[in-house]
Amino acid sequence: MVEPLDEGKAPQEARDELPEGEESAEPRTFRSIRPPKPLDEDLLDELGARLATMPEPVATLAVGVEIARAEGDATGVRKRLFELGIGIVRYGFSLGIAALVAKLGGAAAPRPLAEALARAARISDGMWCELTRTVGNALKPYDPALAQMLAFTSQRPLTELISARNDFIHRGGSGDNALEKLMALLENTEGLLSLSLRCVVSLEPPTYEARMGTPLRGGVWRKTKGALPAGVEAGVAYVVREDGTWMPVSPYLPLVDKRLLFADGPHAPGKPWRCTDPEIGEHREHPPVDRAIRKLVGEDKNAPQELTDRPRLVGRDAAVKSLERAAEEAASGSVRMALVTGSFGVGRTRVADEIVEAAAAYGFGRVIDARCSVERRTPLRALRTAIEGVKGLGRMRDAIERALSVEAAMTRAALEASIEAIEEALVEASLEEPTVLDMDDAQWADEHTQGLLRMLTDRAIRKGRGRLFVIVTVRDEPNPSVALRRFVGRVEQGIGAGATRVMLDALSAKDASALVQNVAPIAKDIERAVVEGAGGVPFFLVQPLLVWNETGALVWRDAAWRPRDESILRASVPGVRDLLRARLDSFFDPGSDGERAAQHVLACVALYGSGLPVEQLVAAVEAAGTSARSVEQALELLVESGLLIVRGERQEYGFAQEIVRQAALEDVRQKPWFRRIHRSLLEAVGRSEVAEENAAFLAAGRESLGDREEAARWYGRAVAKALAGGEFERAMELAEKLAQVTKGAERARAELRVVDALFRAGRAAEARERLEKIHLDGAADMGVRLEARVLTLAIAATLRHLPSDHDPAIVTDADAHGDLSLRIETRLAAARLVRGRRGLVLAEEAITLAAGSPLELRYRALAMRHELLAEVDPSDVARLQRATELVRAAARELGSPWAELDADNSFACARSNAGDFATALPLFESISARAKQFKFGTLEREVLVNTATTYLRSGDPVRAAAAAALAADAARAAGNADLLMGAQSVRADALTQIGDLAAAKAAADEAIEVAMSGGQDYYATVTLLRRAEIRSRLGDPRAEEDAAHARKRAESVADVDLVTRAEVWSALHHARNGVEGASVTLAEIVRTVDARQAPLRAPTKRILDDARRLVGSSSTR
CATH class of the missing domain: 3.40.50.300 (P-loop containing nucleotide triphosphate hydrolases)
Incomplete structure (x- = not known):
């Protein structure tokens, strides 16, 4: 007898007959040689008439023939005729296994069958024939009648059909004899196919479905009520034997989603048995059939050990x-x-x-x-x-x-x-x-x-x-x-x-070898080949083994995985694309609708990246011509295969590994339908509610398809969103891309967005350099030139490298240009640079202009006026309070709790600085409570320090010390060093006034230690002076060292206020302690400070007042 040929790979003797180079070439069809001969329509009609008498999974394949015939697909008809023949073999396998299990009563299968089932993986046509033949031989002692029905696996009709199919697939044969060979096989299997296939629906009332032919409609079969044999179960499929007995065929004929499918072998040695959907060619795991086959095989000490893609760590x-x-x-x-x-x-x-x-x-x-x-x-x-x-x-x-x-x-x-x-x-x-x-x-x-x-x-x-x-x-x-x-x-x-x-570094050669063996027992020659080519990188140690296993290049022999032949040791090590293709072949029949749907899905997910919502995915693939049901089935199998993962309530799909995504994208990019599916995806995402969120993706996609105008539109929206959302680096990157797809004024405007992003990110010096490189001399668009001038003023307000009256004509030019946004922006930029009362006037003008403008501009104008008003005229309480309320209202409209609190804090600080403690303290307490509610920890702790400072200023050191202690505890718990030293410095001052000098010194010590370790010169200097006062009261001679150290630090940063404070305190200290000539020195220092007329902070003014009083009292004696 002639051994049937393998569908996927011809045996060596067949390959030897192929022309040179044809073995590795793409399969050819008869279309490349000559036109097909018409098939016998009468025979096709006869086949169609038999469809109603075929059991469900076989009938499903026959329906495929009719569909291809109706579509005029000559190649498809021949292909499906051959598939129908193999389907009959697989149906016979399931019935034979079911009968054998029923007869064995839980015992293991005879050894030849058990070994064949244990070895089965990536089962080809020839292997299905061999397996079914083995099942028939095993049945002979137990069920001769059914064994005889399976004898067709050793007879000429099947052998000739397999030979014709391989000629069609591998040698470009015409397939004109497909119908003839199939009809002969149908005659040979009439007894097997005539057994009535039924599925029990319920026991009360007793109801079953005859699963012969096709359903009334999708998944709905005609139900028959009547007596059922004892022992049957609902949800189980049976065939009715010649003697009327009902033989269970579940799970060997898997019942999935109310449809009977074919059992399918593992996609690699050691993997589970699965099922196959004959309609769309999908393969999926089916635990019931896997458990049943494994039980039938029994314990096999020599069974292959499955390869793991997560081996135990080595060298880490x-x-x-x-x-x-x-x-x-x-x-x-x-x-x-x-x-x-x-x-x-x-x-x-x-x-x-x-x-x-x-x-x-x-x-x-x-x-x-x-x-x-x-x-x-x-x-x-x-x-x-x-x-x-x-x-x-x-x-x-x-x-x-x-x-x-x-x-x-x-x-x-x-x-x-x-x-x-x-x-x-x-x-x-x-x-x-x-x-x-x-x-x-x-x-x-x-x-x-x-x-x-x-x-x-x-x-x-x-x-x-x-x-x-x-x-x-x-x-x-x-x-x-x-x-x-x-x-x-x-x-x-x-x-x-x-x-x-x-x-992490690469593994040593020893550890690399150990990692290979942790994947599974691997033959030494394979281990050496992998280790030599991987460079100690774990990914490249594991990946080739998985690919070889997936493609059947490894065989289990003598308790280890070994090469099927020596060619894999000489060939280049396979990569991720090889694994991807092998995995697809394991779960989808090549050329099937399921494979096409899977490729479309992979293309969409690979293009989108991780997290593609299922609604957009289905919409995109449907638009490319694939049904929603096919997409959903493909998704299930792609997740089952491990290629895709799904996350979250929105069912967002992505690749398990970025490198697999890249490989998939590389693989599908060359497909003729790729641009069409890419465009469908962009349209689906562009219509969705998350289009704005995906503006950058849509822009890049349109650019790759050559649609520069649409790309520029989406890049512009992406830049605006990034700037508004504080993604300044992202905005720079997108603005650079926008510049590449635009020309003239729009290109210059895009480059200005880069400058804007740099400035907002706090990189003003870099923004200035980039702005100077933009060529605007030839730009006729006055709007672009005004935008550049606005940025120039904004940068100057930070760097102070230009005089405050720089570009005095900018407001006039903006008014002449007429664009309302630019009229507002120019005033705000000028106000930020000029400041003072002139800046306040410009801010007021911006507010008036912004009355009907977008909320963002109104808020910024109001915030600028509030900031300048607090500087220029903090004594005008009513005006400042009204300004604060307007900023808060705009912030509330924006939905920004932080902006509201910031405005309140600014107003409270202004009132505290003006000595209006009755207004400031309740407001600080309110801000602190609201900041805590919104988890603005830094603001909450800042306000606690402000509260303590205000209590101190108001002459209530007891409450000041308590508030400062609370602030210090909060700062310490959060690890906030800056606010910890501020709180402890204020607390030290408050405790000094109370008279608790030991506690005051401890607080000052901590504040100074934190300030010096963090390089905070101001806080270190202030607290050194406070500790000097504490030590002076304690009689500690090191007080003068603290004052000298404070003065030195202040002089190093040219802080006139702190230099003055240190100088006056030291002279005052000497005078109080009766140092000879100290009073004269103190009087001279006071006169010098008064003559200097430098702006001084409140604590320095208080020390200076003490010095004046002492000098005055000395002069009256």
Whole structure:
């Protein structure tokens, strides 16, 4: 007998007959040789007439023939005729296995069949024939009648059909004999196919469905009520034998979604048995059939050991121990930051996962698993997605929503306050439930997320309270962003003081070999080949093994995986694209509708990046001509295959690994339908409610399709959104891209957006340099030139490199140009530079013009007037209060709690400075309470210090000391060194006035230590002078050392006020202690200071008044 040929790969003797080079070439069809002969229509009609008598899964294949015939697809008809023949074989396999199990009563299968089933993987046509033949042979002693029905597997009709099919597939044969060979096979299998296939619907009332032919409509079959044999079960399929007995065929004929499918072998040795949908060619896991086959095979000590894609770690003991220590410290009551870095494929995520997966063992009750994406870099997206459905994080969700909802008021200070609110909420949640935040691939994190990580690092270094372990993985980048450099630099500064950095290198040859063996037992020749080509990188050690296993290049023999032949040892090591293609082939029949749907899905997800919502995905693929049902089925299988993952309540799809996404994109980019599916995706996303959020993606997509006008439109919207949302680095990047797709004035305007982003990011010097490089000499658009002049003034207001009267004609020119926004912007820019009363007049004009303008401009104009009014005329309480109320109202309209509080704080400070303590103190207390509610921790602590200072000024040192102690405790818990030294400095002064000199000195000592370690000259100098006074009262001679040290520090930074204060205090101290000639010296210093007429702060004025009184009293004696 002739052995049937393999559908997927011809055996060696057949390959030897192929022309040179044809073995590796794409399969050819008869169309490349000659036109097909028409098939016999009468025979096709006869086949169609038989459809109603075929059991369901076989009938489904026959329907495919009719569909191809109706579409006039000659090639499709022939292909489906051959598939129908193989379907009959597979149906016979299922019935034979079911009969054998019924007869064996739980015993294992005869050894030949057990071994054949255990070895089965990627089962080809020939293997199905062999397996079914083996099943028939095993049945002979137990069920001769059914064994005889399976005898067709050894007879000529099937052999000839397989031979004709392989000729059609592998040698470009015409397939004209497909119908003839199939009809012969149908005659040979009439007894098998005539057995009635039924599915029990219910036992009460007894009802079944005859699953022969096709359903009345999708999934609905005619139901028959009547007596059922004893022992049958609902939801189980049966065939009715010649003697009337009902033989169960479930799960060997899998019942999935009310449809009977074919059983399918594992896609690789050691993998589970599956099922196949004959309608669309999809393969999916089906645990019932896998369990049943494994039970039939019985225990096999020589069964293949499955390869794992997550082998046990090797060579990472030091890294893991370092991370374990950090995790234990965090769980015991602190915040710890751990950064894991390394090159591509070195195993950063795997090492981090080793710790995260053991979180419960360290005492953590909550894990936040965030994954950053190179394509999806919208603000806080990874964190938002990660906390969906996680309990106990309601306050954190609210903080994130507030941070994202405020745009027009998003100054740098507002942005930092919004991110700090997220940090505070996260830390508070960790105190309720110890928490791990796992941030993977943070090199792609957005600026807001990078800022949050930097704040958490600061808290960890400063020993802030919490029970939070933050573990971050970052790939080594040749050109890291500024935000990433700042974060990594902060971690490096804090190593050993709350932060840890683990840098992963390639594995040694010994460890690399051990890792290969941890994947599965691997033959030494394969191990050597992999290790030599991987360079010690774990990804390249594991990936080739998975590809070879997926494609059947490995065989299990002598308790190890070995090469099927020596060619894989000589060939180049397979890559990710090879694995991708092999995995697709394992789950979808080549050329099937299911495979096409899967490719369309992969293209969309690869283009979009991670997190493509299912609604947009389905809409895009449907628009390209694939049904929604096919898309959903493809998604299920792609997730099952491990190629895709789905996250969150919105069912957002993405790739499990970025490198797989890149490989998929590279693979589909050459397809003829790629541009069409790309355009469909852009249209689907552009119509969605998240179009603005995806403006950058839409712009890049339109640019790649050559639509520069649409690209410029979307880039412009993306830049505006990034600027409004505080994503300044992102805005620079997008504005550069906008400049590349525009010309003339629009290009210049795009370059100005880069300057604007640099300035808003606090990089005024760089903004100035970039602005000077923009060529505007030939720009005829006055609007663009005015925008450049506005930026020039804004930068000058920060750098002070230009005189205050620079560009005096800018307002007049803007009025002449007529654009209302530019008229307002020019006035605000000039006011910021000029300041004083002239600046206040310009701000008032801007407010008048902005009456009907967008809220953003009105808010900025009101805020500028409020700022200048507090400087120019803080004594006009009524006017300042009205200005404050207008700013607060605009901030409330914007939805910015921070802007409201900032306006109130500014007004309260102005009243405190003016001596209106009765107004300032209640307002400070109100601001503090509201700041605490919104988690604006820094503002809350700042206001507590302001409150203490105001109490001190009002002559109430007792309350001042209490408020300062509260502020110090809050600052210490948050690790906020700046506010801690401010609070302790004020507290030292208050305690001095109370007379508690020991406590005052302790507070001053802490403030000075913190100030000097942080390089805060002003606070260090002020507190040194306060401690000098304390030591003087204690009789400590070191008081003079403190005063001298304070004066030296003040002189080094040219602070006239503090130099004066130190000088006067020292002279006053000497005079009070009766030092000879000290009174004369003090009188001279007072005269010199009075003659100098330098602006002095209130504490210096008080010391100067004391000196004047002492000088006056001395002169009267």
